[in-house]
Amino acid sequence: MASELLQLLVDGLTIGVVYVLLAAGLSVIFGVMNVINFAHGELFALGAYFALALIAPFGGSAFFVALFVAPLLVGIIGVGIERFTVRPLYGRNPLYHILLTFGLVLVINDLIYLIWEPGSVTLPLPAVLSGSITVLDVTASVYNLFIIVFGALMAVAVWAMFEFTKYGLIVRAGAQDRQMVRNLGIDIDRYYSLVFGMGAALAAFAGIILGGYQTVNPTMGMSVIIPAFVIVVLGGLGSFRGAVVGGLFVGLVQTALRTYAPIFEGTGIFVLMIGVLLVRPHGLFGTDAGEEHAGNLLSGPRGGFLDPQTRTRLGLAMVGLLALVPLGAGTLYSTYAVTLVIEIIIWGLFALSLDFVMGYTGLVSLGHALFYGLGAYAVALGLSHVSQSAFVVLALAIVISAVIAWGIGFLSIRVSGVYFAMITLGFAELFYNLLGQLEFTGGSDGLFGLSTYYGLAGVGVELDEIAVFLGPVAITGQSLFYYIALAALVASFLLTRRMLNSPFGAVLKSIRENEQRATFIGYETTVYKRRAFVVSGALAGLAGGLFTLNAGYATPSLVDWLNSGEVIVMVILGGMGTLYGPVIGSGIFFGLEELLTGFTDRWRLVLGTIFVLFVILLPGGLVSLPSRLAPALLGAPGRGPNPEPEPESNPDPEPATDVDDAHTRGDD
Template sequence: MIGGILQQLVDGLTIGVVYVLLAAGLSVIFGVMHVINFAHGELFALGAYFALALITPFGGTAFFAALFVAPLLVGILGVAIERFTVRPLYGRNPLYHILLTFGLVLVINDLIYLIWEPGNVNLPTPAILSGTIDVIGLNASVYNVFVIVFGAAMALSVWAMLEYTKYGLIIRAGSQDRQMVRNLGIDIDRYYSLVFGMGAALAAVAGIILGGYQTVSPEMGMSVIIPAFVIVVLGGLGSFKGAVAGGLLVGIIQTLLRTYAPILEGMVIFLLMISILLVRPRGLFGVEMEEEGGELLTGSGGVLDDRTRKWVGLAAVGLLALLPLGAGTFYSTYTVTLAIEILVWALFALSLDFVMGYTGLVSLGHALFYGLGAYAVAIVLLHVSQSAFVAIGLAIVISAAIAWVVGYLSIRVSGVYFAMITLGFAELFYNMLYRLEITGGSEGLFGISTYYGIAGVGIALDEIGLFLGPVALTGQSLFYYIALAALIGSFLLTRRMLNSPFGSVLKSIRENEQRATFLGYETTRYKRRAFVVSGALAGLAGGLFTLNSGYAAPSFAYWLHSGEVIVMVILGGMGTLYGPIVGSTVFFGLEEILTDFTPRWRLVLGTLFLLFVIFLPRGLVSLPARLKPLVTRDSGPGAEPTPDDSHMRGDD
């Protein structure tokens, strides 16, 4: 028994050291630059694939050379990423860095698929690292011992560099007061590039040694990025010591739970993360950091007056109402199926915009409520009632109730900490879906049937046939109108709220929460209410998807969906309500067009999103106002400043 536990501890230390190297780079980048780098996991994967490309022609004997060359290449790539994508965002709200690096995730991950193809590949290692040795009575793998020793040496070297060199002194000073460093005549921006490159190189080293321990695959980056965030939150954002302690702790806990309590493996670390954020947001070893300035850039009203915009909106609704009538004649019936998906995700995006665009709360875990609504509908239909009205009503109520609980806990923290705690709740829910019997585990829930009525009186949509001349509306066509009505109703409801005194307070919180507090408003209560409304609408969207598709799966709550809905909000225009609807249409429209040419459509979409975040952060709805001066050859009121104007550079 004791020998087994000791063996698990050694295995846990092996994984823990990998986490240390991964989280150390992530933590140092945040500590100095206040950038939460979601693309860190993809740089981790790139390190493994670069090493694979270097080792394959020569065999395992080239492993040690690759362990030096591949991180150097990834480090150079990291410098380029900082210089050309991250640097233009300095001075904006730090949450734009999250959005930018999420776009980089889409780009780099699809590049990996494009170059190396899917599937697991073994990373060859030299013969000297094979076999086992006896260590303090344990029969340990030579490679495990190498990982622990080499990783510890790397971590110690980075710590010594940060503590005892001039470069480290400047980095530490810059993390405390970057303006003071500038006043001393030091080009801190150049050091930012080096820090980002060093963090990328550390991630690459971690990817290589883990690739030799397990296998190399395109999904390896996405599988480690969330645990990496857990580690830096536990240890303290910006703390190197915290990254070491957190990495070892998470590695050991994961390994022990995988062996002795697998049902808890994916949940305990997220419970730890949430607890730490609630009790000590700066983590175990983190220090208090001043919140970065910069506003969230919302979409402008465009060039149309209110009356014209109203008529354009009515015309758009009229055209949408006609869409099913042309299916099968002017275009494929699949168009209706695609339109339903766009409407459902438009509602999901609108729900996020209500809390992000109007209250300034960026939720990285909004897929929690989408998945919750989907599973609530599925479970009610399977175990309570087959009435669609009962199922969707309960889904909204349950989503609102859970949103209140999550909001009550999460809104105690702000900024990037709020974003991280919502991500923690979503990942906790995502892991629970795989382990609870009532959710169907990894297979989800299928075979759902429903009727539209109540108390056993009603009819299924497939049994209805409405004939308008030669056109028959049934099944999917009828559900299209249900989804359209839900979106329009939600739009009108949220617009009414935002035009009320309640909405005015939300906007004032977004602009300046401290000033709203001074005016006597209890801002926490208003933000919680907005979060509840947002969660209920996201639950409605998830419930509608399940009503239409007849199934619910754990992937509905995957963190990537939270990122995708943020992409839609930013593409369309945050803080407009109709912008996210435009963003959803563009997102799925581009996906549909691009998939005809390449399965790597996220590469193009991610690139487009990067350009939007950097050059058009107010979204497509602001494009007419940006183009108006070019058309009229003046710089009238329609023009808006470029994102990197000096007044936005709060750290200068």
Template sequence: MISLHALLAADPTAVSFVSLQGLLDGLTVGLIYVLLAAGLSVIFGVMHVINFAHGELFTLGAYFALALIAPLGGGYAFFAALLIAPLLVGVVGVAIERFTVRPLYGRDPLYHILLTFGLVLVINDLIYIVWGTGNRSFTRPEVVRGTFDLAGFTFSAYNVFIIVFGSLVALAVWAALEYTRYGLIIRAGSQDRQMVRNLGIDIDRYYSLVFGAGAALAAIAGITIGGTQQVSPEMGMGFIIPAFVIVVLGGLGSFKGAVVGGLLVGILQETIIRPNVPSLEGIVIFLLMIGVLLVRPQGLFGSEAPENEGGALLTGTDGGFLDSDTRLKLGIVMVVLLVLVPFGSGWLYSGYAVTLVTRMLLWGLFALSLDFVMGYTGLVSLGHVLFWGLGGYVAAITLINVSESVFVAIGLAILLSAVAAWIVGYLSIRVAGVYFAMITLAFAELFHNVISDLDISGGSEGLFGFSAFYGIAGVGVDLTEIEVVLGPVILGGSSLFYYVVLAALVGSFFLTRRILNSPFGAVMKAIRENEQRATFLGYNTTVYKRRAFVISGVVAGLAGGLSALNSGIITPSATEWIKSGEVIVMVVLGGMGTLYGPILGAFVFFGLEAVLMDFIGERWRLVLGTVFVLFVIFLPRGLVSLPGQLRPLLSGGPGSKPTPDDTTPGGDD
């Protein structure tokens, strides 16, 4: 690539072209970001909903436009689609608000994150079912094709169209917010919803329109970007994270912030980062996001998030019909059954069953790690995959470059995960609620971008082909070379590793359970139930939460290291943000704040995957996402609360059925 200095030396006028072209590209990208981030920011400002499904609505807009343009043969049908498709997506947005988001009002805003993550799975699979897996493209009208010359420079007609059209849309939204009664109520509600209610205005009636308008803006962004690149079902995944960077930078809930943040990020990308240090693009952007969250969490133009706007995170129940001794005995029975799983391989069921249960155990360990901090301190980490991925990479790098000993590899994975968790926790726990969730997401994305470019981590190809033995200083055994014969049963390498994973899960469960039954655990539970009261009693809650976060990171690092040993490969896909969402699904599905509930959630998650793939193939996430959405709405305490929910019906005795909105903290394991 020719540097700017070389161009300037060859032609002194080249710098003007480079700067102007970069600015034009930056405005183009920036205005697409503005359209996407504005709807996201307005929805949060009024409803305090962080909508992870916003990227799928962005994608849906592009596909609706494709469906309208293709039958008409392109041309000016593009402009018709630019008007009709956003209205259709807006209707989808209204339906989402009325039937899924509305039942969650009054709960902790973090439940909206959980709900909309489930909607990501549903909408994404619906797009695959309707339009297939291939990439598509639609034809732009002749008037916005090609280039034109002006003042000695050459401009892309479509880039100019995006700048003009995007500016007009942003201006129209700003005018609606500033000069209409509807906008006045929205702005007032974003600052103080209770005050608006006290004035006799039912602001809840406006929520559907706000959500629909935000969805329509996302659709417009999807259509405009669809004119420059191919439309694919995964396109929303690539744009939603930059959109979150922008709304954090500008300020959650601030339309002005979304505009300034979108333009700033777009211009910064196209004029400084990509021309000079393209490999650092993701790193710089996420460092900027982390810096803003640390210095000014509310962003450049945002206001402080209201405290205690909704209820608390709902933990699992105390087991319904079962007392603690019965639950302990049942747990022992379950462990014994798990011990017997490899003995049936090959004659009761195929060897795949051992592979599947091993995966369940690994993710159960990962879910246990997240539940330790989320279920007992209320810290929802959207970046917990950082420690899972770090553990896996450290183990693999150690086996390749340092020692083939599993003990050394796992020991270093645990140690470095602890260090990373302390650093992330030290920086992140100074903010709370949705800001904590966003900053952990930023750290995870930063790690993902770094690990994808490092030579020692194998770059985008990852690491594979590493071998390991169980010993130290060259003395040990290789599980792949051992066969244990027990009558008709032969336990080989994968079956023996199964027991290593099972031992790690059982050991971690009892260790974390012991911690929770200690004075330290009592303070954690006090923080979960009422952090302010714990502070008044003299406890430094920040220190306790940081220590809990470190323990959680250690267990996640152990799970990640064992996962790398199990598969024999580790790639950047192991650190994608969506895996943090999946483990949160498992925690909520099973029942947070119980330790055993998330393990159950992991088994149900992968059990449903295995069963559904046999019946409906690759689109199993549609059913799983629907199940998760229903759980968040109707059974937020998870599967472990089901006996308590059914108890009045089964016993026929007195007692009221617990409702999803009951915010009384549940019992522990």
């Protein structure tokens, strides 16, 4: 028994040390710069691939050279990322860093595929790190012991650098008051670039040593970024001590679950993170310092330069044009156009649902795909066990999604900002892992072979059995479903717009403008945000249900965190806080995807670059572009995309915590 525990300890520490290096880089960047770096996993993967490129010509003997050269190269890339993409966002809400770095995830991941191709490769190791050692009936490979020792030394070195060097003193001072340091004649911007580069280098170190332990593949960054965020959230964003404790703890917990309860391996750490955040909303060692200084989320134009009547006419014209799409299918263009626009409509509804809560209350849900997947599975299971009526199962999807959204909102809205985004991500990942394990959901394969009819109580028809003739054009099958989806989108838009024009909506808008002031005048803002979250979840469930009715299946991939990221991309592309902007964003997203896939398989590279540029240059989205161009086009003053001035390109960030716990505000 003792030898088993010792073996578990060695294995747990091996993966735990990798997590420490990965999470330490995230924590250092956030603690000093208040930047949430979602591209950290891709920098982790870049480190492994750079090492592979350096080792391949010489074999394992070049491992130690690559172990230090590759992180240096990734660190230089990190400096470039900070200087040209992150720096313009200082002074904005930290959630913009999540949006920006999600775009960088698409760019870097596609670059890895482009340069190194798919597939897994083993990282060659030197002979000195091969073999194993047995002590007290515990067998450990030499490489595992190397990981533990090397990782521990790296963590101590980073801590000592911030604690005892002049560089660390300047960085800590800049984290507390950047302008004061600048007034002393110190170029603090250069130091911050180096901090980002160092965090990237730490990720590269982790990628290299894990690449030698497992394999190197293009998906390795995406597979570790979620556990990395779990660790930093557990420990407290910005807390170096929290990253170390959280990394080791998660490594040991995962190893123990894999050994004794493999069924809980995928869900255990998310349950742990959610539990910690519910008890300590800022993690074990984190604080809420600096949250009150975070910038606002920038929404699209509130009215624009067009009068309401003109905007209404444009909206009706757009709906009219969409209604004409099935009429030309098969003659003017391929019938695939109907399939594509259905996808745009469904995702437009999904994006609208997120905008209702994100654009009007500032709650950024990184796990919104949870409700999309809930709606899809509610329809699939409803068709299999309750009724084959499309109307019944859609109603079931809406109700179930609303109820689950209320429960998650009740638990999650007590935390705010970045922590809210992370706890919703935790719930989504928990649901994703459960779907892959439960037998009645079809496990990892999902549910297929579903059939339905449109009617009630057994009275109805299948869409393929009927046809509506408009002159020479017959509308049947998927073309009829097209109008059902379009009607659902229009009805949802009108419903949410009516809500926003009601007293309930007025409170939501006041929360968006200034939540603290709304609280002071007597509104219980938490209740209103929870209600908005329920409406948002219900509409996302409706979108997921429509997907399953159209596609005829539901799989766990619908809940993948990338779907949550992509729907945020659509909201920002179109224009947050406008309802119609996210629908436009959905059309742009899938339109660009369709256009780019005709030229290259690496369409995410181009799309990610466009998204990065939008976050930096046009945070109000496409709907804010006419207002910006109005002065030039009409020779008259135009409204900016926001009711407040844009932040300066490089104002002082307000860091939440210091990188060193001994100097973190309120940590001791």
